[in-house]
Amino acid sequence: MSVVRPPEPSGTVLHGGVVWSPGDDLDHHAVAVHDGRVLALDEDAVEWGRAHDAEFVDVAGRFVMPAFADGHAHPLFGGLESDGPQVRAQTSVDGIVAEVARYAAAHPDDEWVVGASYESSLAPDGLFDARWLDAAVPDRPVFLRAWDYHTAWVNSRALELAGITADTPAPVLGELPRRADGSPLGTLREWGAVDLVTAVMPPRTVEAQVGALERAGRHYASLGLTWVQDAWVEPEQLDAYLAAAEQDRLPIRFNLALYADPRRWPGDLGVLLEGRARVQALGRPRLTANTVKFFADGVVENATAALLEPYTTEPDSRGMLVWSPEQLAEAVAAVDAHGFQPHIHTIGDDAVRVGLDAVEHARRVNGDRDRRAVLAHVQLVDPADRERFHELGVVANAEPLWAQLDSLMNVLTVPRLGDRRAATQYPLASLLGHGARLSFGSDWPVSSAAPLEGVAVACSRQTDEREPAAGWTPHERLRVEHALAAYTSGTAHQAFRRAGTLRPGDDADLVVLSGDPRTVAHPRDLDTLAVTSTWLAGRRIHSATEGQP
CATH class of the missing domain: 3.20.20.140 (Metal-dependent hydrolases)
Structure with a gap:
């Protein structure tokens, strides 16, 4: 026995609330859409919907407007943050270090521990020491991006693999903050410095x-x-x-x-x-x-x-x-x-x-x-x-x-x-x-x-x-x-x-x-x-x- 399915509606009319469009002096009460485009507003939308057997969606007094659009973002970075230690929510350096330790213990086969986005203001002048991360993960490289994605914090193993030492010159388009003895601190500023480490990291x-x-x-x-x-x-x-x-x-x-x-x-x-x-x-x-x-x-x-x-x-x-x-x-x-x-x-x-x-x-x-x-x-x-x-x-x-x-x-x-x-x-x-x-x-x-x-x-x-x-x-x-x-x-x-x-x-x-x-x-x-x-x-x-x- 075959099943007769109703035809797909030829369009949609959203109604029953406030419909607002930037630049309009007046509010509207309905909007009709078809084939990916806006067709009509108000009574024209309703009449079109009835004439074309459209689906009517009652928004129950809510507010309809054009969808938002984001003019500057980094979707891939954002999506990848869930794959590493969840450092964004941490409110102290100790909290970040503990989260890195937890993640590393739960993922012993990860070659690198990679995460983002730590809060730069948690350390004086935004300067974070590699030795703090060494306490959590001494044997594997750790790479954390700061919230601004212009800065990174790494442990000593990451510095070692990247060949960053007291003798490493300041990179083009980057800074390597140092301790009093000239050794690299573990904070990398701007991509000229960050790239020294990412160049030796395995790609996603x-x-x-x-x-x-x-x-x-x-x-x-x-x-x-x-x-x-x-x-x-x-x-x-x-x-x-x-x-x-x-x-x-x-x-x-x-x-x-x-x-x-x-x-x-x-x-x-x-x-x-x-x-x-x-x-x-x-x-x-x-x-x-x-x-x-x-x-x-x-x-x-x-x-x-x-x-x-x-x-x-x-x-x-x-x-x-x-x-x-x-x-x-x-x-x-x-x-x-x-x-x-x-x-x-x-x-x-x-x-x-x-x-x-x-x-x-x-x-x-x-x-x-x-x-x-x-x-x-x-x-x-x-x-x-x-x-x-x-x-x-x-x-x-x-x-x-x-x-x-x-x-x-x-x-x-x-x-x-x-x-x-x-x-x-x-x-x-x-x-x-x-x-x-x-x-x-x-x-x-x-x-x-x-x-x-x-x-x-x-x-x-x-x-x-x-x-x-x-x-x-x-x-x-x-x-x-x-x-x-x-x-x-x-x-x-x-x-x-x-x-x-x-x-x-x-x-x-x-x-x-x-x-x-x-x-x-x-x-x-x-x-x-x-x-x-x-x-x-x-x-x-x-x-x-x-x-x-």
Whole structure:
């Protein structure tokens, strides 16, 4: 006896709640989606649904909006963190060491003990000693990345295998802090130093990386995210992405920023072109590689961010430019000429200026076009440079969760910058006021991937404890609508996507929230809202409770 199955619905209509789109003056009550696109709103959506036998989903008074998108993150790193010792949750050096010892004992066959992301502020000046890890694992190498992924902490066995001794010179683009006798301490700053150890580590298998990407994608979907900019992809990681896409194991959309290394430039240009060609040849809609990543500088916490004025704690240093201004300008122009989108890590105000100068050079050399170059992080932006984002069409990508006076800020950042300069960090409202296109990201796993946590800080400039009471630098707080737009239409603009709003023809990527963010009594409580469901191309890919809209 054959079973007659009902036909698949020809589309979906979400109704019964508030439907909101960035930039709209009015709220809506229904949205219709079909074939991966938004079709109509309000009565037009309802009428279309009835005429085409669509599935009607009652969201029961909840809040429907475009899905979030993350303009700067590291999904593979985040997915891999679950494979090692869980050091992120530890609140003391002793706690980290104990967790490393526990993991090593439970995994006696692991050749290396590898984990992330420890809290740098747990040791004075962020300096961690190899001998502390030796107490936990003396016979096998240990490699831990700090939360910032610009710093690592290793034990003596790892130093030995990497050949790092008192006689090892300071590496190009890196620092090796030393003890008083000249021996290496065990902290590695920036990739020139970190690479000395990673060069002797066994690579992760492709399958392990594919599994990590799959976990990361599911995590993002649970947070209402459907598109992520992976902001640092090297050939090994590209292989993993290609394998995951070919196996249909990418739960959401990813765009890859292929990494340009000044130590290998201009030879890297061919590698970048080949990498993009491989992704295009595979032809999977959830994977693109349209972007090239540059590091202009490091991070304030290491005193490697490039500043216009010296560090307060190190008056002879203004940090580190990874590329010379001339080299960066030529490299940005070169990738721009091949149609890549430049994506430049810029923390310090000098790095921001150098990044803007590089984009201006690319425009001068290659002509004026809609290139949407991205400056990521924009922690310090000199007032003289804020208008230039609008003038050059540069996207200001910020990680809003960082704009708070938490322990990291108080212990490592403010002392290095001084109070005056520290109070100018993350000028989000100022950049918007100067006409900049603002997009938001998380830099996960550096910080939480949850967009609502970032929105809560962007709108309050407060910690979880609501400190300070008036908000830190309250003039830089954003309205809720502007913060949500930065995580939706702002990132869609960055991505060259027709998405981020609910205009007919946009990608039907949606998120349903438990309540209306605009009516939350205190902005710091925005992260108490829950993601009820996430929709990619009109299909539900996550539901907080099975069957829940």
